[in-house]
Amino acid sequence: KLASSELGLTNCDREPIHIPNAIQAHGVLLTFTQTDLKILQISQNCDVLLGRSAAAFLGQPLLVLMAPSQIAKIESCLNDDFENVNPLRLSLQVDGKSQGFEGILHRADGVIVLEIEQLAIAEDPAQADARTVNFFDFYKFVKAPMARIQNTQTLAELAQQTVTTIRTLTGFDRVMLYRFAEDGSGNVIAEAKADFLDSFLGLHYPASDIPRQAKELYRLNLLRIIPDASYTPSQLEPQLNPITGEPLDLSLSVLRSVSPMHTEYLANMGVQASMSISLLSAGGASPSDSRQLWGLIACHHDSPKQLSYETRTICEFLGQAISFEVGSKADAEDLDYKIQLQTAQARFINTIANCQSLGDGFAQNPDDLTALVGATGAVFCERSQVTAFGSTPPSASIADLITWIDTQIGEDAVFSTNTLVSEYPPMVPHKDVASGLLALRISRIQKTYLLWFRPEVLQTIDWGGQPNKPVEVEEDHTLRLTPRKSFDLWKETVQLKSLPWKPCEIEAALELRSRIIGIVLQKADELAVLNA
Ligand code: BLA
Incomplete structure (x- = not known):
């Protein structure tokens, strides 16, 4: 495992962010066995959030934590x-004192993981009657x-409507739609x-800002939520899963501790809370052609912000529905x-079929000549x-x-x-017109x-808003960990x-060639007839 001091800009891809052995401090994570519901691991912050230290839970049955009726519910889903x-x-x-919590269950590495969060009490539109949310409430929100x-x-309209909707629903300061190239x-x-x-609109950022393994997660x-980026990570106790002897895989955990690279990025941006909703492409028919990450709906807040499980579920659901729409609109x-x-x-x-020579034809309709492959000259x-x-x-x-x-050729x-300019250096002075x-x-x-x-x-990107000054950073900051530096x-x-030439543009060029040859041959035939 890389220590945080060994992390740099060149090895982002290698940080094992799915096994941080720690969680974000706003909740408690514990694991238990499926057979006898005995607690195996728990995060150390149980003393703060649950009022008892890890020793009071480890090796104990779930009964130390919850009522038999709740245990029965869990057992019904085992x-x-x-x-x-x-x-x-x-x-x-x-x-x-009696306190309300939300518990979220999933399986990992042969154990059951329970994550406990305090009920969110923020201004959360889905909150009012979320306590007893049912299908009809859910339907009403979506x-x-x-x-x-x-x-x-x-x-473009779909993307704009999406960010407006998510912002209304969640109240984040900033909601963006990122599209991956x-x-x-x-x-x-x-x-x-x-x-x-x-505004960050129109801003481009390099692949390294969201490394490969983060995209995979x-x-x-x-849905990834970081309610308070300035938290102190809470370690799991014991550090290794006692059943496997390995760190617990937190890929599906909602509390998974955040990479220090990313918390620094957020801090440099002045962002305290963030949430990202995944947008996946449709994927092909074969299992190997799996759904790819098409983009993210990324949300920022300048103070800590937690959302209820229901609001998160609504966001996740909207994300899936939007994924479908986005895919079909992009295809269209x-x-x-x-x-x-x-x-x-x-x-x-x-035009050229009706001209004396190819050159005449080109001169008569230069706009279509360039439009035909999306060129500027x-x-x-x-x-x-x-x-x-x-x-x-x-x-x-x-x-x-x-x-x-x-x-x-x-x-x-x-x-x-x-x-072109790196392959054929004489073009360097003409890069503004001839990079491709x-x-x-x-x-x-x-x-x-x-x-x-x-x-x-x-020269060609659409600058949309004004990405010139998204954030101010100290000049002596050595790492490029802000959108501005990115x-x-x-x-x-x-x-x-x-911009790369699209396959359809190259095909259009080849198609043009065969049509031109056809026209030239036909004209030659006509000439031959005339001369005969
Ligand atoms: C995660 N990086 C992310 C996420 C976003 C960005 C949206 C998803 C997590 C979240 O919702 O907060 C990137 N955020 C941006 C960008 C903008 C923005 C580009 O607002 C622009 C406006 N990040 C780096 C570098 C590294 C890095 C150099 O910039 C690695 C060395 C790592 N980013 C990194 C990691 C994650 C991440 C590891 C995953 C965090 C996690 O889920 O634990």
Whole structure:
């Protein structure tokens, strides 16, 4: 196990955050055996929250803690899952007074884990009648928000409606929707926040801010809550699970202690409480094609904040429903984009079919020429005649570029890269227009080429709000543990790169090539007939 002093920015992925041997201090965790309900491990803060030290519980039957009727409830679920009993309403004697708690059960490493939390008494909309929440109450809380969410048309509207809904329901100061990209980085695509906070909208952050193993836990456990990030962790006693001799796997625990890297991050942001709701993608039909973490609804509060089990369940439920909506809206937007490419292509083919030469055709409809693959500039080159449209590197640099492209291009006559300037240094001065290149060779003999260009990512991202000053940090802070510094780190990772070319854009280029060849051949036939 890594000690916290050994943790750094380079080994975040290796911190075993599922076995911290400790929990957050607002609740008590204990484990017991399934066969005789004897207590095996308990967190040391039982003396504060339950009024008795660990020694009073260890080795004892559950009866030391709760009434026989409650034990009977647990026993009724021993061979099943605990969904029907969660949360257990516990009324416990603490220092001679009766106190209300919520108990949450799950299984881990061959034992049963019971997590006990004090009833939340915050301003919690779901709280009023949550004590006796039943199906109808639950339905009441999710019905209207779901209808509003389902009525949205675009992904952007859906994301905005989602953060507004979650903020109304929970009262967090800030609620954001993060979307993960293929490379594990992410960005804030929607935000609902209190007026006194600066906006994080449009901010991008690198993959390392939510390391791989943390994402894996958020895939298994759909809601993560940190009610008070300045807590002192409470150790489990004994440290190892007596049955396995190993640390207890806390992957599914709601109280799991937070990585010190992350508590520092929260502290640097001035955030005291946080909650994240997982959004998963649909996943494929085969078991290996499992559901991936698509994004997170991330919530912040500048003072400690706890939510009742019911409100958390409602949030988790909404998260699952939103996952489905988000997935279908994202697919629909992909489809819309493909249709847009096809439409541009159809119009473009039509233009060139009616022109004397390819060059004329390109000159007549340069907008569709670039739109057809989502580029910002294009160059048509025939023999050494260069015609440029939109934002491109200077014509004088094209001949050398094509000589280099000839060494890269494959049998399929297409070559694409989103790191042109690092692969071909002469383009460095032109990175603002040509960080990405999609090249098509139409005819090797005629030396006919079509090149499309894209600018560096940093020029193209939509800055949404004003991510310029999300948080102020001391200059001497050595670790990059704030969204502000993360954003700088993310900028480093995308420097000299363009947005990647999508498979559908590369296909559109290849399709264009075969259509052009078709038109050229047809024109040649017509000429041959005329000349005969
Ligand atoms: C967890 N990091 C998280 C979580 C978020 C972020 C949302 C989920 C937990 C939560 O809800 O609080 C990241 N939060 C952000 C970002 C913004 C934000 C990017 O508000 C931007 C606005 N984190 C780091 C580095 C490491 C790291 C460098 O920045 C590792 C060295 C680790 N982040 C880390 C770990 C977790 C985490 C380990 C899991 C915490 C846990 O569940 O125990």
